[in-house]
Amino acid sequence: MTPTAINLEAKFASFGDHWSPRVIAELNDYQFKLVKAEGEFVWHSHADTDEAFIVIEGTLEIEFRDRTVTLNAGEMIVVPRGVEHRPIAREECKIMLLEPRGVVNTGDAGGGLTAENDVWI
Protein backbone atom coordinates (compact mmCIF):
# COMPACT_ATOMS: atom_id res chain seq x y z
CA MET A 1 0.00 0.00 0.00
CA THR A 2 1.27 3.45 -0.83
CA PRO A 3 2.39 5.23 2.33
CA THR A 4 1.66 8.83 3.24
CA ALA A 5 3.77 11.72 4.52
CA ILE A 6 4.09 12.20 8.28
CA ASN A 7 4.42 15.80 9.43
CA LEU A 8 6.36 15.96 12.68
CA GLU A 9 5.10 19.41 13.73
CA ALA A 10 1.48 18.36 13.27
CA LYS A 11 2.07 15.17 15.24
CA PHE A 12 3.74 17.09 18.08
CA ALA A 13 0.77 19.47 18.17
CA SER A 14 -1.57 16.56 18.88
CA PHE A 15 -0.40 15.86 22.43
CA GLY A 16 0.95 17.78 25.40
CA ASP A 17 2.22 15.53 28.15
CA HIS A 18 5.90 15.06 28.88
CA TRP A 19 8.03 11.90 28.78
CA SER A 20 5.22 9.96 27.16
CA PRO A 21 6.32 8.56 23.78
CA ARG A 22 3.87 8.48 20.88
CA VAL A 23 4.48 6.11 17.98
CA ILE A 24 4.23 7.75 14.54
CA ALA A 25 5.69 5.10 12.24
CA GLU A 26 7.08 1.58 12.09
CA LEU A 27 10.00 0.36 10.03
CA ASN A 28 10.20 -3.42 10.10
CA ASP A 29 10.13 -4.11 13.86
CA TYR A 30 11.40 -0.66 14.83
CA GLN A 31 9.33 2.34 15.87
CA PHE A 32 9.73 6.08 15.43
CA LYS A 33 8.38 7.80 18.55
CA LEU A 34 7.85 11.46 19.39
CA VAL A 35 8.44 12.74 22.91
CA LYS A 36 7.97 16.11 24.54
CA ALA A 37 10.62 16.35 27.23
CA GLU A 38 10.68 18.77 30.15
CA GLY A 39 12.55 18.44 33.42
CA GLU A 40 14.65 15.53 34.59
CA PHE A 41 14.03 11.96 33.54
CA VAL A 42 15.31 8.95 35.52
CA TRP A 43 18.66 7.22 35.26
CA HIS A 44 18.16 4.04 33.27
CA SER A 45 19.56 1.78 30.60
CA HIS A 46 18.25 -0.66 28.02
CA ALA A 47 20.07 -3.99 28.28
CA ASP A 48 19.01 -5.33 24.88
CA THR A 49 19.08 -2.43 22.46
CA ASP A 50 20.67 0.80 21.36
CA GLU A 51 18.40 3.86 21.34
CA ALA A 52 18.53 6.90 19.04
CA PHE A 53 17.55 10.43 20.09
CA ILE A 54 17.03 13.06 17.37
CA VAL A 55 16.33 16.57 18.64
CA ILE A 56 13.67 18.28 16.53
CA GLU A 57 13.21 21.47 18.55
CA GLY A 58 14.87 22.85 21.68
CA THR A 59 17.80 21.45 23.63
CA LEU A 60 18.18 18.08 25.32
CA GLU A 61 20.94 17.20 27.73
CA ILE A 62 21.79 13.56 28.26
CA GLU A 63 23.74 12.80 31.39
CA PHE A 64 26.07 9.84 31.29
CA ARG A 65 28.04 8.61 34.29
CA ASP A 66 31.24 10.29 33.06
CA ARG A 67 29.91 13.44 31.34
CA THR A 68 26.92 15.25 29.89
CA VAL A 69 26.18 15.58 26.17
CA THR A 70 24.12 18.56 24.99
CA LEU A 71 21.99 18.09 21.87
CA ASN A 72 20.42 20.99 20.01
CA ALA A 73 17.85 20.86 17.22
CA GLY A 74 19.38 19.09 14.23
CA GLU A 75 21.58 16.89 16.38
CA MET A 76 21.25 13.23 17.31
CA ILE A 77 22.93 10.55 19.38
CA VAL A 78 22.80 6.78 19.61
CA VAL A 79 22.99 5.52 23.19
CA PRO A 80 24.51 2.03 23.14
CA ARG A 81 22.76 -0.83 24.87
CA GLY A 82 23.54 -1.12 28.55
CA VAL A 83 24.83 2.43 28.92
CA GLU A 84 23.20 4.33 31.78
CA HIS A 85 21.81 7.70 30.80
CA ARG A 86 19.47 10.39 32.07
CA PRO A 87 17.77 12.86 29.69
CA ILE A 88 17.18 16.38 31.00
CA ALA A 89 15.34 19.24 29.32
CA ARG A 90 15.72 22.65 31.01
CA GLU A 91 12.85 23.89 28.82
CA GLU A 92 10.38 21.88 26.76
CA CYS A 93 12.17 20.02 24.01
CA LYS A 94 10.78 17.97 21.12
CA ILE A 95 12.58 14.76 20.28
CA MET A 96 12.17 11.76 18.02
CA LEU A 97 13.28 8.33 19.20
CA LEU A 98 14.10 5.27 17.15
CA GLU A 99 14.17 1.90 18.87
CA PRO A 100 12.74 -1.60 18.51
CA ARG A 101 9.02 -2.08 19.11
CA GLY A 102 8.35 -2.86 22.76
CA VAL A 103 11.09 -0.83 24.43
CA VAL A 104 9.88 0.73 27.68
CA ASN A 105 10.89 4.36 28.24
CA THR A 106 12.37 3.86 31.70
CA GLY A 107 14.26 0.71 30.72
CA ASP A 108 15.55 -1.21 33.75
CA ALA A 109 14.60 1.55 36.19
CA GLY A 110 10.80 1.53 36.15
CA GLY A 111 9.05 3.98 38.45
CA GLY A 112 6.48 6.73 38.09
CA LEU A 113 7.71 8.05 34.77
CA THR A 114 7.14 4.70 33.05
CA ALA A 115 4.79 5.41 30.16
CA GLU A 116 2.24 3.25 28.44
CA ASN A 117 3.87 1.56 25.47
CA ASP A 118 2.86 1.44 21.80
CA VAL A 119 0.56 4.49 21.89
CA TRP A 120 0.03 5.68 18.31
CA ILE A 121 -0.92 9.10 17.11
Added chain:
Amino acid sequence: MTPTAINLEAKFASFGDHWSPRVIAELNDYQFKLVKAEGEFVWHSHADTDEAFIVIEGTLEIEFRDRTVTLNAGEMIVVPRGVEHRPIAREECKIMLLEPRGVVNTGDAGGGLTAENDVWI
Protein backbone atom coordinates in the same frame (compact mmCIF):
# COMPACT_ATOMS: atom_id res chain seq x y z
CA MET B 1 31.55 3.92 25.82
CA THR B 2 29.87 7.27 26.09
CA PRO B 3 28.56 8.37 22.68
CA THR B 4 28.88 11.86 21.21
CA ALA B 5 26.46 14.24 19.51
CA ILE B 6 26.11 14.07 15.74
CA ASN B 7 25.39 17.38 14.03
CA LEU B 8 23.47 16.80 10.80
CA GLU B 9 24.34 20.16 9.21
CA ALA B 10 28.05 19.63 9.80
CA LYS B 11 27.85 16.12 8.37
CA PHE B 12 25.99 17.37 5.28
CA ALA B 13 28.68 20.03 4.78
CA SER B 14 31.34 17.34 4.52
CA PHE B 15 30.29 15.94 1.13
CA GLY B 16 28.75 17.20 -2.09
CA ASP B 17 27.78 14.40 -4.45
CA HIS B 18 24.19 13.40 -5.05
CA TRP B 19 22.43 10.08 -4.42
CA SER B 20 25.43 8.75 -2.55
CA PRO B 21 24.47 7.80 1.02
CA ARG B 22 26.88 8.45 3.86
CA VAL B 23 26.51 6.53 7.12
CA ILE B 24 26.55 8.70 10.24
CA ALA B 25 25.38 6.29 12.94
CA GLU B 26 24.40 2.72 13.67
CA LEU B 27 21.62 1.53 15.93
CA ASN B 28 21.87 -2.23 16.46
CA ASP B 29 22.07 -3.52 12.86
CA TYR B 30 20.41 -0.41 11.37
CA GLN B 31 22.13 2.60 9.85
CA PHE B 32 21.29 6.28 9.69
CA LYS B 33 22.45 7.64 6.33
CA LEU B 34 22.57 11.15 4.92
CA VAL B 35 21.87 11.78 1.23
CA LYS B 36 21.96 14.88 -0.91
CA ALA B 37 19.33 14.38 -3.59
CA GLU B 38 19.02 16.30 -6.84
CA GLY B 39 17.24 15.24 -10.01
CA GLU B 40 15.48 11.94 -10.66
CA PHE B 41 16.51 8.69 -9.08
CA VAL B 42 15.60 5.27 -10.54
CA TRP B 43 12.47 3.24 -9.98
CA HIS B 44 13.33 0.49 -7.52
CA SER B 45 12.15 -1.46 -4.52
CA HIS B 46 13.71 -3.30 -1.60
CA ALA B 47 12.30 -6.80 -1.29
CA ASP B 48 13.47 -7.46 2.25
CA THR B 49 13.05 -4.25 4.18
CA ASP B 50 11.08 -1.09 4.78
CA GLU B 51 12.99 2.18 4.28
CA ALA B 52 12.48 5.51 6.07
CA PHE B 53 13.05 8.93 4.46
CA ILE B 54 13.26 11.98 6.73
CA VAL B 55 13.54 15.32 4.92
CA ILE B 56 15.98 17.63 6.72
CA GLU B 57 16.07 20.51 4.20
CA GLY B 58 14.30 21.16 0.91
CA THR B 59 11.57 19.14 -0.78
CA LEU B 60 11.59 15.53 -1.89
CA GLU B 61 8.97 13.95 -4.12
CA ILE B 62 8.56 10.22 -4.05
CA GLU B 63 6.74 8.74 -7.01
CA PHE B 64 4.76 5.59 -6.41
CA ARG B 65 2.97 3.67 -9.16
CA ASP B 66 -0.40 5.16 -8.18
CA ARG B 67 0.54 8.66 -6.99
CA THR B 68 3.29 11.01 -5.89
CA VAL B 69 3.95 12.01 -2.27
CA THR B 70 5.63 15.36 -1.59
CA LEU B 71 7.76 15.64 1.54
CA ASN B 72 8.98 18.96 2.90
CA ALA B 73 11.52 19.58 5.65
CA GLY B 74 10.18 18.13 8.90
CA GLU B 75 8.26 15.38 7.14
CA MET B 76 9.03 11.69 6.81
CA ILE B 77 7.69 8.54 5.22
CA VAL B 78 8.26 4.82 5.56
CA VAL B 79 8.25 2.98 2.24
CA PRO B 80 7.15 -0.61 2.87
CA ARG B 81 9.23 -3.49 1.59
CA GLY B 82 8.52 -4.44 -1.99
CA VAL B 83 6.83 -1.16 -2.90
CA GLU B 84 8.25 0.43 -6.05
CA HIS B 85 9.24 4.05 -5.64
CA ARG B 86 11.28 6.75 -7.33
CA PRO B 87 12.65 9.74 -5.39
CA ILE B 88 12.84 13.06 -7.25
CA ALA B 89 14.32 16.36 -6.06
CA ARG B 90 13.57 19.39 -8.26
CA GLU B 91 16.25 21.26 -6.33
CA GLU B 92 18.91 19.91 -4.01
CA CYS B 93 17.34 18.32 -0.97
CA LYS B 94 18.92 16.93 2.19
CA ILE B 95 17.50 13.71 3.55
CA MET B 96 18.23 11.16 6.25
CA LEU B 97 17.54 7.48 5.64
CA LEU B 98 17.05 4.72 8.16
CA GLU B 99 17.40 1.13 6.99
CA PRO B 100 19.22 -2.07 7.89
CA ARG B 101 22.98 -2.22 7.35
CA GLY B 102 23.77 -3.48 3.85
CA VAL B 103 20.82 -2.06 1.91
CA VAL B 104 21.87 -0.91 -1.57
CA ASN B 105 20.46 2.45 -2.67
CA THR B 106 19.08 1.22 -6.00
CA GLY B 107 17.54 -1.94 -4.50
CA ASP B 108 16.52 -4.42 -7.18
CA ALA B 109 17.17 -2.00 -10.05
CA GLY B 110 20.95 -1.60 -10.04
CA GLY B 111 22.41 0.66 -12.72
CA GLY B 112 24.64 3.69 -12.83
CA LEU B 113 23.25 5.38 -9.73
CA THR B 114 24.18 2.44 -7.52
CA ALA B 115 26.41 3.87 -4.79
CA GLU B 116 29.17 2.31 -2.78
CA ASN B 117 27.73 0.95 0.44
CA ASP B 118 28.72 1.51 4.07
CA VAL B 119 30.63 4.76 3.47
CA TRP B 120 31.00 6.56 6.82
CA ILE B 121 31.53 10.22 7.46
